Amino acid sequence: MTELLALTLALPLLAGALFIVATASTRAALFGFFAFGLFLALAWVALDAVDVALTEAAIGGGATGLLLLRLNGRMRHPVSLGEPAGPRLKIAAGLLAALVTLALGALLLALPEPAPSLAAATVEPLPALGIGNPVTAVLIAYRALDTLLEIVVLLIAVVGLRALGTDRGWGGRPVPWPEGEPSPALVFLARLLIPAGLVFAVYLFWVGADAPGGKFQASTLVAALWLLAIMAGLAPAPCSGGRWTGRALAIGPLAFIVAGTIGIAAAGSFLAWPEPVAKPMIIAVELALAVSIVVALVLLVAGPPERETGR
Amino acid sequence: MSTTLFGLTGAALVGIGLFGLIVHPTALRKLLAFNLVGAGVFLVFGVLARRAAAAGLAGDPVPQAIVITGIVVAFAATALAATLLARLSGPEEEP
Amino acid sequence: MIADLLTIVLVSAGAVFFLAGTVGLLRFPDPLSRLHALTKADSLGLGLIALGLVPQAGSVWMALKLLLVWLLVLAGSTAAGQMLARLHRAEAADD
Numbered sequence: 001m002t003e004l005l006a007l008t009l010a011l012p013l014l015a016g017a018l019f020i021v022a023t024a025s026t027r028a029a030l031f032g033f034f035a036f037g038l039f040l041a042l043a044w045v046a047l048d049a050v051d052v053a054l055t056e057a058a059i060g061g062g063a064t065g066l067l068l069l070r071l072n073g074r075m076r077h078p079v080s081l082g083e084p085a086g087p088r089l090k091i092a093a094g095l096l097a098a099l100v101t102l103a104l105g106a107l108l109l110a111l112p113e114p115a116p117s118l119a120a121a122t123v124e125p126l127p128a129l130g131i132g133n134p135v136t137a138v139l140i141a142y143r144a145l146d147t148l149l150e151i152v153v154l155l156i157a158v159v160g161l162r163a164l165g166t167d168r169g170w171g172g173r174p175v176p177w178p179e180g181e182p183s184p185a186l187v188f189l190a191r192l193l194i195p196a197g198l199v200f201a202v203y204l205f206w207v208g209a210d211a212p213g214g215k216f217q218a219s220t221l222v223a224a225l226w227l228l229a230i231m232a233g234l235a236p237a238p239c240s241g242g243r244w245t246g247r248a249l250a251i252g253p254l255a256f257i258v259a260g261t262i263g264i265a266a267a268g269s270f271l272a273w274p275e276p277v278a279k280p281m282i283i284a285v286e287l288a289l290a291v292s293i294v295v296a297l298v299l300l301v302a303g304p305p306e307r308e309t310g311r
Numbered sequence: 312m313s314t315t316l317f318g319l320t321g322a323a324l325v326g327i328g329l330f331g332l333i334v335h336p337t338a339l340r341k342l343l344a345f346n347l348v349g350a351g352v353f354l355v356f357g358v359l360a361r362r363a364a365a366a367g368l369a370g371d372p373v374p375q376a377i378v379i380t381g382i383v384v385a386f387a388a389t390a391l392a393a394t395l396l397a398r399l400s401g402p403e404e405e406p
Numbered sequence: 407m408i409a410d411l412l413t414i415v416l417v418s419a420g421a422v423f424f425l426a427g428t429v430g431l432l433r434f435p436d437p438l439s440r441l442h443a444l445t446k447a448d449s450l451g452l453g454l455i456a457l458g459l460v461p462q463a464g465s466v467w468m469a470l471k472l473l474l475v476w477l478l479v480l481a482g483s484t485a486a487g488q489m490l491a492r493l494h495r496a497e498a499a500d501d
Contacts, residue, residue, distance in 0.1 A: 006313035010320040017324050017347050021331035029343055040350055043317060047357045048369030055379045056353075059386050064346060067386075071393040072339060075400035079338040093333035101326030104355065108318040117363035118373045134368060138376035150380045157387035164394045185488035192481050216379060300390035303397060 002046075009043045026078070030069050037061015050212035051135040054204075058220035059297075066227065067301045074303065130279035132210030139214070140282055144271040148256050151289060154296045155249060162240050165304035174237050174302040182233045190232035197225045205290065209279075215286045216293065223297035230302065238298055240305045245295060252292025259285045318358035324351030338396050342389060349385045353378045409461035416458025423451030437494045441487050448483040452476055 016036035020029045037060055044053035085093070122134045122142065131137045139147050165172075201221040208214025229235035238245045259271075259281055266274035273281055324347055331344030356374045363371035427447020434440045456476040463469040 002313040006316045010316050013320050014323055017327040020343055021327055026339055033343055044357060047317060047361045049357055049375045052375050052378050055382050060382045064386055064389055067390055067393050071397055074397050077400055079396050079399045080336050081338050082336050084336045085334040090334055093330050097326035097330040100329055101322045104322035104325060105319050115362040117371045119363060119368045119371045122372050134372035135376050138372050146380050150383055153384050153387050157391045160391045161394045164398050183489045183492055185485040189481060189485035304394050
């Protein structure tokens with residue numbers, strides 16, 4: 001039975017990937033990517049990784065797809081990085097791809113049994129942190145440095161985005177989209193979804209301590225709602241040079257570093273959570289991180305500033 | 312068995328994405344193919360996590376958390392590449 | 407027993423609507439009639455499946471969540487269908 005379920009998910013994944021690579025129309029490939037992202041999220045559910053499924057549906061499929069779709073609409077001509085591939089290159093690329101796939105597949109079939117696992121080591125200290133969801137615990141406690149650096153990567157991407165804007169638009173707002181009057185149906189949908197979505201985002205944030213969910217998924221949802229509001233003309237895009245934008249971007253990493261430094265004094269090492277106040281500290285840091293992630297995601301999808309502001 | 316099937320799917324996704332990355336001349340299609348490679352690698356990670364189910368959990372949470380971090384980092388890289396492309400495709404004014 | 411029977415009947419009916427909608431999407435000649443086929447499948451088919459799963463939900467909250475999912479998808483697909491039809495009309499007017 002589970003084999004049948006896996007097959008009904010694996011086949012559309014493969015077909016979708018082939019379609020994305022093979023289709024002649026870039027727009028069709030982009031819409032194929034949305035569908036592919038949804039099937040991939042379902043595959044993650046089938047693999048019992050609901051946290052990853054939520055992240056994949058929100059960021060991997062949704063935000064990336066939206067970003068590339070907007071890019072496709074903005075580009076005045078396709079950027080070509082070389083000549084179209086000839087038959088010889090195609091054969092060589094096909095052979096290389098087949099070789100990599102076969103090697104990876106052989107590796108997967110030859111994995112040791114039973115598989116080494118850190119699951120037991122992850123579960124054991126959970127009560128001390130006051131967290132019930134082991135994935136959240138790994139993200140914020142055992143591998144907190146990864147999460148800190150991940151926020152820094154997002155910030156670096158935002159800095160790169162600002163640097164790549166036009167001179168005239170420095171510190172301004174991204175170009176609005178779509179140009180012209182938004183569809184009334186979109187405005188209606190935005191008015192309906194935004195309040196409901198915000199409630200759901202708060203729920204996702206809070207439930208992440210004990211069940212699938214957490215700050216990433218909640219922040220992506222808020223960012224998606226903000227983008228929906230921008231598209232429906234209900235809210236302005238953030239001003240990349242604005243005072244509040246900068247503060248919102250900085251508060252997450254700053255709170256994380258301050259909390260980590262407190263850890264040196266109170267618990268003996270950087271990013272160690274002092275046991276009696278672990279839970280409130282984690283929630284405070286996650287809230288600050290969520291603010292930064294929301295603003296960074298909206299800026300990254302909305303694109304570089306091109307319009308001057310009356311700042 | 313079904314877990315292995317997903318693993319092999321992930322391996323195939325890496326291959327398909329790699330092929331597209333090499334063969335497509337336009338940058339946007341290369342970016343899409345690059346994301347397919349990423350999806351395949353993450354799926355292989357997910358299979359490793361699922362195989363390592365222990366201690367009453369359905370999967371090893373450490374690879375799962377690393378995949379979440381990876382998805383966000385891949386998004387950041389894609390966004391930066393997209394910005395570069397938007398700028399390359401048509402400067403509105405003198406650089 | 408009766409609950410299981412209800413689930414089987416409703417989910418099967420929903421699946422039939424999805425099948426009909428997909429056939430329509432593939433067979434109908436122009437975008438507007440394809441949208442017509444698709445939106446019926448989406449709203450009614452998903453509604454029947456959600457209703458069919460309610461007896462299996464186990465708790466009132468779970469059942470309410472299922473119905474909420476249906477309502478949200480209903481709003482989303484209706485708006486998307488309307489926007490696609492509008493886009494089609496605008497493009498047809500341009501030609």
